[in-house]
Amino acid sequence: MAVAALLTTPRSGQPEAYDPMSQDLVNVEVNGVPMQARKGQMIIHVTDANGEYVPRFCYHDKLSVAANCRMCLVEVEKAPKPLPACATPVMEGMKIFTKSPRAIGAQKATMEFLLINHPLDCPICDQGGECELQDLAMGFGRDIARYNDQKRVVKDKNIGPLVSTDMTRCIHCTRCVRFTEEIAGLQSLGTLGRGENTEIGTFVEQAVDHELSGNLIDLCPVGALNSKPFRFQGRSWEMTQHAMVSPHDSVGSNLYGHVLRGKLMRVVPRTNEAINETWISDRDRFSYEGVYAADRAQKPMIRDGGDWREVDWETALERTVAGLRNVADQHGAHQIGVLGAPSATVEELYLLARVGRALGTANLDTRLRQRDFRDQGADPLYPALGVGLADVETLDGVLVIGADLRREAPILAHRLRKAALRKGAAAKVAFVNTAALEVRHPLAAQVVTPAAALVATLGSLLKAAAEAAGQPVPAHCAALVAGANPNETDRAAVAALLSGERRAVWLGAQALRYSAYADLRAAAAALAALTGATLGYVPEGANAAGAALVGFLPHREAGLRALPRPGLDARAMLQARLKSYVLFGGVEPADHLDGETGAVAAADFVVAVTPYASQATLDAADVILPIGTFAETSGTFVNLNGTWQSFGGVATPVGESRPGWKVLRVLGNLLGLPGFDYTTSEEVRDEARKAAGAEAGNVQVAAYAGTHVPVAGEGGATVSVPMYAVDAVVRRAPALQHTPEALRGAAAV
């Protein structure tokens, strides 16, 4: 089926004629108060902007207008009937009454109809207490039902492991239908049947299969669509709400954690228009289940011979210090390799870098899946997208290289989709990948090339760009372009990149993991320079930028100071088969390239500072120091725009586990390091930030200034990591592991 034909025009909450930038103002009056509104705005926008509440179910700020619930009926002077505020444009001199007897009467009548078929099962409904229908029934419902006939019953549908359905509760607002069509990009839910037999469903029972599908739960104004993992786990009013930041991708989506008696019960979006708007990915929403996995390390453990023994913190930390000192004394500190998770916090990585350097090793790295570090000296200050997330929607030409964006950074993929569907001059988007991707927006070109030919393909694109732009190829890329023979698709991709004013070239995770990444990056940088595009990165983990800024790198200290004697990068550490490794933040074999060497399992002394005592960790480690996951520690992530986002510890750490920064603080004290007397993570953060010399919100990153000469080598390879296998927490989230996406990922590996 032609994908292009499936695409539907995105509709924001306004009709075609409405221009959000219009300065054409009209004068209206709402409840007797004169107001100004932009021409063509809907009444509900004006009342919302001015704090006049109008009840609604089907209207949603991010979706098209359906006007089918009729809850927002208001009285308009001279109009013969009440009018729906969500679908009535304002006009000069309009007098609107939202609380007049006529308006209230219409709203109450609508409510009575909506409640005719709605079950009175609020006491067992998970939506109870946070239900729009319940709230509005308090305001507009009658005390006594006048409808004494039988209520209808609708069979529930199984739409997958993430979203539960109680379809009898549905009031047919169609927010979910519009979400699948307009945001997910492929309508999978629909309105089936007619009249009283109308049902929302999929017809052929199937999972709603999209990386943002969990947002259906928030959109549903009643209890029809709810969180399946959270079903019957708690009541909304019993829980407390705490701000969190997503640890799974470099976007840094803002979250709320809902906590019951110290336990994280569920995760919902925290609105931040600059980052994730009102959406979060399913990975961010349901990964919390992994926090309470069966293999959580409950107590510090040390290995005596072949047997593991649970000990107190003091013993475990002393064993850690003694073991590491022993390695340093006998073999030299350069035999210690420190591998940090790219989702560890700024505070943790800053302290871990200090501890590692004090021990005398410069072998520090979070770039666990990267394979080529030849050109790391030319890395930017931190891996940055180069364009603000919200500004992605204003881009005109984008070339994405080696990135499965929907899986790597779903929110970024959504922003790019909005750009590609923008009204008027839409952005032209092209992909260069090793496999064809299912993209739900128009693509100017999708260049699919074998991994081995990735750099050569960029050579073709460079040649096409030089011809199209009428400029010479940079001298250092001459060899790359010499044998190039661009085809139609290559030229289309370059034409896309050359369109409009604002252009970007992005390197995704698969590019960063490419075995000849230095060549790939140099070629991409030349292409960006030739086309006037910014070169951006979509790194793995929530804190790749933070790790770079605080100097958790083998070749740089905080503040971009290059080390005279760089340590080993992540891959070199494993290939060198060091005597000792420190694994921090839930680093497991699936996170790095140890499969090639088996170095960790073979090392003399391995410290695992981790939330999880998995079998692989038990097999390889000598000390396990249990630390909290992202939910149980305060900390900071720096996203791909360089935005520092701090959060507090949300849940009580499991067992005797402790926040990682506290463990490192004590470790620093035991090592006798000066200045390790922090009392809060904020102190650590402020110090780290000073050392990094970084400004919050800084997206200005210098263009690639390297001198690497790209060569199209043979046999280049990259690694594809399934969406729900990116880190230790996600791999342990059962609901996510049962999604069609996870099953596909498992089949691919």
Added chain:
Amino acid sequence: MAIDSVTPVAGKAALLSEHTRHEIDVWLAKFPADRRRSAVLAALREAQHQNLGWLSTDIMDAVADYLGLPPIQVYEVASFYSMFETKPCGRVHVSVCTNIACMLRGSDEIVAYVEKKLGIKTGESTPDGKFFLKQEEECLAACNNAPMMMVDHVFHENLTPEKVDQVLDAVQ
């Protein structure tokens, strides 16, 4: 625009016969090129004929594929309109109007006669799969010559038992 040739297809749409695709193309030509969804109703009618009186999921998927729509948008239309059947039924659809004008003119007796003649109740199909006696919900808009029935889109008015015999016996 004259439709000289049928759009070649692959995949699920290949389930549609050349004749069906030709008929759909005629309808597609009536709408702007980017409004293929507009042809859903006509396409489903043709597909239902091809599939001997009802719409299987496969044939609806074929229509969706041919029109380039998400399948759910086709299911929505098929489940909404009473002229589409999404469960197996007889090939020839017999609908006796029972709305007010026809009722006053004796449609109840006509229904009873048809039921007796075909040996089935309203909503059922004959065992040989030939006739489907449909529960008609709406007025069929031939009140001036009530009672009436529709047999495969053709109106038969001023019905008497004899006329019902003639009509149904003539069906191939």
